Amino acid sequence: MTDTRDRTTWRAAGDSLRGSSQRGIAERGIARRGTSQHDVGDSQSDGGRWQRRAWRAVAALTGALLVLPAGGYAWAWLARDSRDADLVLHHPVGALRLDAPRASVVLRPGPDDQVHLRYTMDWSVRAPAVRTGWAGDTLTVLVDQPGPDLDAFGSQVSLEIELPARASVDAASRSGSISLSGLAGDLRLRTGSGPITVSDSSGPLRVTDDSGRVRATGLSSPTVALQTRSGPASVNFSTPPSRFTASVGAGRLDASLPPGSRYRLDGGGAPGDALRVAPGLADPDAAGLISVRVDHGYAALGY
Incomplete structure (x- = not known):
């Protein structure tokens, strides 16, 4: 137990x-x-x-x-500021040289023996300047716009010039605009990306534009030379020119000539269908000459 x-x-x-x-x-x-x-x-x-x-x-x-x-x-x-000026320069004028990289420029015919300048400047960082100088009967106008190329922080200049109608003009811009009308002197216009507008001018005309728009109307110029790389261009003649030369890069050219005008045509620089010519315009026995070169763009010649 x-x-x-x-x-x-x-x-x-x-x-x-x-x-x-x-x-x-x-x-x-x-x-x-x-x-x-x-x-x-x-x-x-x-x-x-x-x-x-x-x-x-x-x-x-x-x-x-x-x-x-x-x-x-x-x-x-x-902080923006502005300034206006209205100047009359009494001096014999045979030529105008203009350098305005970013300004908006308008050129018109005016009285002989004087130049009338009007401009408006607008800025926020550093004030632009318009400078003039004489060398004989040649007037030089320089537009200096310091600071960045921005609307808010940069500067804006609008310039209007009245000069004798037969004075020659050599105007250059970078991104600004050039507009002129009614001038009869030798005209040479150059710009980078800004537009060029010409109307009712009768002097020899040379235009060079990289990527801006070119528009010329009512031309009675005896000779016209146009060079554009990538921007569009349109040219209208009121009277037949004796010689029209055009070089088109990657842009487009539309040229209108007076009805019934005939020209010897040199279009060897336009490959394939890059050049279109209106019927009746080309005449191997004509006195006038049109020469067109097209790289990658397109050109049309018509009435």
Whole structure:
């Protein structure tokens, strides 16, 4: 009996120890799982904080990029200044040399023995300047526009010149515009990307334009030479020229001649169908000559 009670007591003690051990293991497992979940939560919380900080930094940078230019443009607008001038230069005039890289220029015929200049200047950083000088009967006009070539921070100059109709003109621009009408002298006009407009002029005309638009109407010039690289050009003659020379790069030329006029045609510099000629215009026995060269563009000659 004693042995039986002893075995029963030992079995109960073993069961009790095993139960305690299993409960300890379970509790430690639960504790470990709780710790692991807590660590993951902290890691996710740290990642969220860094993501929010990154978004805030991006938002701040975007705001700065938007606000700073707006502030710069507002300052440029508030700081803008302007000046007008109206000058009459009493002097014999045989020629005008004009250098106006970014200005808007208009040339018109005026009285003999004088030049009338009117200009308006507008700027925000540094003031432009219009300078004049004489060499014999040649007037030189230089337009200096310092600063960046931007509408808000740069400068704008509008220049109008009235000169004797038979005075010769040599005008150059870069991105500005040149417009003239009613002049009868020798005309030489050059620009980079700005437009050139000529109307009702009767003097020999030479035009060079890289990428701007050329438009000439009502021409009675005896000779016209046109060179354009990529900009469009249109030429209209009111009287037949004796010689018309055109060189077209990648742009387009449309030339209109008086009805019934005939010309010897030199179109050897126009490949394929790059040159279109109206019927009846080409005449190998005609006195006048038209010479056209086309690289990658197109040219049309008609009435």
